[in-house]
Amino acid sequence: MNLFPEGFDCVDEVVQIQDLTLTITRPRSAEALITEEEYANDERLPYWADIWPSGRVLAEELARRELVGTRILELGAGLSLPSLTGLAHGALPLATDWYPDALSFARANAARAGFGALATMEVDWSYPPDALFLEESFDLIIGADIAYERRHAQQLGALLTRLATPATEVLLADPRRPDASALIELLKNQGWSHQRDERRLAGHIDEQGPVVYLHRFFSPNPITNDAHEPGCDSLA
Numbered sequence: 001m002n003l004f005p006e007g008f009d010c011v012d013e014v015v016q017i018q019d020l021t022l023t024i025t026r027p028r029s030a031e032a033l034i035t036e037e038e039y040a041n042d043e044r045l046p047y048w049a050d051i052w053p054s055g056r057v058l059a060e061e062l063a064r065r066e067l068v069g070t071r072i073l074e075l076g077a078g079l080s081l082p083s084l085t086g087l088a089h090g091a092l093p094l095a096t097d098w099y100p101d102a103l104s105f106a107r108a109n110a111a112r113a114g115f116g117a118l119a120t121m122e123v124d125w126s127y128p129p130d131a132l133f134l135e136e137s138f139d140l141i142i143g144a145d146i147a148y149e150r151r152h153a154q155q156l157g158a159l160l161t162r163l164a165t166p167a168t169e170v171l172l173a174d175p176r177r178p179d180a181s182a183l184i185e186l187l188k189n190q191g192w193s194h195q196r197d198e199r200r201l202a203g204h205i206d207e208q209g210p211v212v213y214l215h216r217f218f219s220p221n222p223i224t225n226d227a228h229e230p231g232c233d234s235l236a
C-alpha cells in the first residue's frame with residue numbers, strides 16, 4: 001500500500017539526526033509545486049516540500065533531550081523532521097502546517113519508519129482552529145524557519161501568546177532571516193524571556209549560510225521567569 005499522497009514526483013532523502021537515520025520521502029522539487037492559484041490564496045508558496053537547515057538544527061536539539069511523554073506542538077512543520085525525531089524519542093508531537101499535503105507526507109514518513117501515528121492538525125497561524133486551543137497544554141512549542149516574512153511576527157506573536165502556558169518552552173530555529181527579528185523584538189517587548197544560542201551546520205546550508213540561531217523563550221509570567229532565568233542553564 002502506498003502511504004504517500006498521489007500525484008507527486010517524489011524522492012527519498014536520508015537524514016541523520018544523531019543515532020537516528022531517517023528516510024524522508026518528499027516531493028522532488030518544491031519549485032515545481034508553485035501554482036498561481038495557491039499564491040492567490042494568501043501568497044502561499046510550497047516551502048513545506050523541502051527539509052530546511054533549521055529543521056535539522058531543531059531536530060538535533062530535540063534528539064539531545066529527554067523527551068519521553070513531552071507534549072510538543074510544531075508550527076509550520078512542513079515535512080516535520082523535528083516532530084518525527086520527537087516521536088522516535090517517545091515525545092507526543094502535534095505537527096501543524098497550513099498545507100495539508102505537508103502533513104500527509106509527515107504522517108506517511110512516520111508510519112513508514114515504524115514510529116506509529118503522528119498527530120497532525122491543519123493550522124493557519126492567522127486563523128487557528130478552535131481545536132488547537134482545546135488540546136492539553138504543550139510542554140514545548142517549536143518551529144524551524146517559520147519567521148521569514150514581515151507578517152509572521154504579528155501572526156506568530158499572537159498565536160504563541162494564546163498557546164504558551166507559564167511552563168511552556170518555545171524553541172525556534174532561525175537561519176538569521178531578516179524578518180525574524182521583528183518576532184523576537186515583539187516577544188521581548190511583551191516581557192518574554194529570551195535566550196539565543198548559535199548552531200553551525202556542516203552540510204546542507206542554504207543562502208543564509210551555516211549559522212542557525214536557536215531562540216528559547218518563556219512567557220512573561222513571573223513564576224516562569226523565576227524558574228527559567230536566562231543564563232541559568234544552557235541549550236547545549
Ligand SMILES: C[S@@+](CC[C@H](N)C(=O)[O-])C[C@H]1O[C@@H](n2cnc3c(N)ncnc32)[C@H](O)[C@@H]1O
Nearest residue numbers: 047048051052055076077078098124125144145
Ligand atoms: C521555510 S518552511 C520550513 C519548514 C520546516 N519547518 C523545516 O524547517 O523544514 C516554512 C513552513 O511554514 C509554513 N507556513 C508558512 N506560513 C504559514 C501560516 N500562515 N500558517 C501555517 N503554516 C505556515 C509553510 O507551509 C512551511 O511548511
